[in-house]
Amino acid sequence: MERTAVPAPVPAPPAEVLRVRHEGSVAPVPDPAEALAVFDVRDLSVCYGDRPAIRDVTMQIRQGEITALIGPSGCGKSTLLRSFNRMNDLIPSARVEGTLRYYGQDLYARDVDPVVVRRRIGMVFQKPNPFPKSIYDNVAFGPKVNGMDVDLDGLVETSLRRAALWDEVRTKLTASAYSLSGGQQQRLCIARAIAVNPDVILMDEPCSALDPIATARIEDLMRELQESYTIVIVTHNMQQAARVSDRTAFITTEVDSDAGDHRSGRLVEFDRTEQIFRNPQHSRTEDYVTGRFG
Amino acid sequence: MTMHTPQVSARRAVAALDAPTSRGFRERAFAGLLFAATIVGVLVLAVLLVDVVVDGVGRLRPEFLGRYASRFPDRTGIRAGLTGSLSLLVLVALVAFPLGVGAAIYLEEFAPDNRFTRLMEANIANLAGVPSVVYGLLGAAVFVYILQMGRSLISGALTLSLLVLPVVIVAGREALRAVPRGIRDGGLALGATPWQVTARQVLPAALPGIMTGVILALSRAVGETAPVLLVGALFSRRASNEPWSVLESFSALPVEIFNFVSRPQEAFKVEVASAAILVLLALLLVMNSVAILLRNRFQRRW
Numbered sequence: 001m002e003r004t005a006v007p008a009p010v011p012a013p014p015a016e017v018l019r020v021r022h023e024g025s026v027a028p029v030p031d032p033a034e035a036l037a038v039f040d041v042r043d044l045s046v047c048y049g050d051r052p053a054i055r056d057v058t059m060q061i062r063q064g065e066i067t068a069l070i071g072p073s074g075c076g077k078s079t080l081l082r083s084f085n086r087m088n089d090l091i092p093s094a095r096v097e098g099t100l101r102y103y104g105q106d107l108y109a110r111d112v113d114p115v116v117v118r119r120r121i122g123m124v125f126q127k128p129n130p131f132p133k134s135i136y137d138n139v140a141f142g143p144k145v146n147g148m149d150v151d152l153d154g155l156v157e158t159s160l161r162r163a164a165l166w167d168e169v170r171t172k173l174t175a176s177a178y179s180l181s182g183g184q185q186q187r188l189c190i191a192r193a194i195a196v197n198p199d200v201i202l203m204d205e206p207c208s209a210l211d212p213i214a215t216a217r218i219e220d221l222m223r224e225l226q227e228s229y230t231i232v233i234v235t236h237n238m239q240q241a242a243r244v245s246d247r248t249a250f251i252t253t254e255v256d257s258d259a260g261d262h263r264s265g266r267l268v269e270f271d272r273t274e275q276i277f278r279n280p281q282h283s284r285t286e287d288y289v290t291g292r293f294g
Numbered sequence: 295m296t297m298h299t300p301q302v303s304a305r306r307a308v309a310a311l312d313a314p315t316s317r318g319f320r321e322r323a324f325a326g327l328l329f330a331a332t333i334v335g336v337l338v339l340a341v342l343l344v345d346v347v348v349d350g351v352g353r354l355r356p357e358f359l360g361r362y363a364s365r366f367p368d369r370t371g372i373r374a375g376l377t378g379s380l381s382l383l384v385l386v387a388l389v390a391f392p393l394g395v396g397a398a399i400y401l402e403e404f405a406p407d408n409r410f411t412r413l414m415e416a417n418i419a420n421l422a423g424v425p426s427v428v429y430g431l432l433g434a435a436v437f438v439y440i441l442q443m444g445r446s447l448i449s450g451a452l453t454l455s456l457l458v459l460p461v462v463i464v465a466g467r468e469a470l471r472a473v474p475r476g477i478r479d480g481g482l483a484l485g486a487t488p489w490q491v492t493a494r495q496v497l498p499a500a501l502p503g504i505m506t507g508v509i510l511a512l513s514r515a516v517g518e519t520a521p522v523l524l525v526g527a528l529f530s531r532r533a534s535n536e537p538w539s540v541l542e543s544f545s546a547l548p549v550e551i552f553n554f555v556s557r558p559q560e561a562f563k564v565e566v567a568s569a570a571i572l573v574l575l576a577l578l579l580v581m582n583s584v585a586i587l588l589r590n591r592f593q594r595r596w
Contacts, residue, residue: 115487123483125480
């Protein structure tokens, strides 16, 4: 595999990176002490209007690991994930409280440009959402809008190879992305995310629209991508979390008696995945992972 | 209580299916009424069309399209109206497309959700329902007199542009709204700016729908009579005026038809007017076909 065209992601971008619009690729010096925590989340709450969707989350997401967020529907795990690349900014009523540090830098500081944040922190969505364009153009779009000065053909090929899609599409790069199957479309979306060379890939239930075979392919792919990227995945599927992730966060809803009995999400337990599944510390986690609840 | 053998039940069931009921009759009568309602409109239209074709087809000759109007039915033509209408078409498209699509993009992709935006939206929706005569009066006042453009082609084009603008904006917004949220999210998640996502993904995806709306709006503009009359479209133009600028006087097909019909001679009133109507209908038919073709060709792919 031509790993050279896509350089391994940089572990610790310097603080200024996010403040510059459309920054080219940078190669900062990794700081071993700092390098572990990609996201340092402290007392994070996300509200829609005045209703909190998820409250008081404190957790650290480590570099090079796959972190799974599990929990019942509506517990705010997708909301939490979307706050990592400021996709919640797009919802006018959404508000974020607490701090979210990305390599030590406040992601929600006033001078941080969300466009630059999203360049460094890619995202794959629940429903495959390729652009209504050719397969090639889907992958090339990110590098083009980011003004990356690279050999586009080579980058498209490398990205498709890394997403394990190249062999299936090499002869029809100009065909519409909609001619692909659902699983292929999702791998195309992963290739598209890789092409801009992010540090982190966020995945919001990436397999929920896919059949078991396509799901297995995506899971294999995640394991391979883990070598170069930090991955955070939201999943409904506990087996999937157990299979692919290094660490698992269990989130569930709780009634807030102080907020008009409105339900909002809480982080119950966050630990190594085998710990969460074999030896959970909280009874609610145990109930959930053993299928007694949710 | 009587016991029913299976045979008896079966016989009863068959009898029930056969029996003509009043409900069946009423249903059929109702369906017949609905069919009649449908057919009345279509029939009347067909009769009108046949009548126009019978009256006008004899005068449809190439010279008829190429000549300016004359006092003599055999020498008259609709060149002024045809060139005028086609010029209006192009100019209205040039004005209404960028303004209308620009407004649609702003309202759909960038406008904050506040009272001012909602006020503008309500305004635009209401403007679409304003009678065309009112636009004609507005055009006459603003373009012809205040802006001193005179009774010119550009006055007519701007007036018609105002007329179709609300329709273009509404059609444009609908086409933009039909583009799924996932495409915007996908683009933004790659680090594209909102503007890049709009320009490179959302707008191209919505363009066929926008074009369909624009063409239908234009075909409405081409058929309008009142506004162009009010901004002073002439019945005809002297041949010596060629080539003409947008500041010169103009004519339009509906205006010429209006004039032909109001003449005393049968040959003008019936035959020449019908021939001109056929040309106008053909023009509208072509435009609507293009709109339908566009819509079918680029059916939603998501």
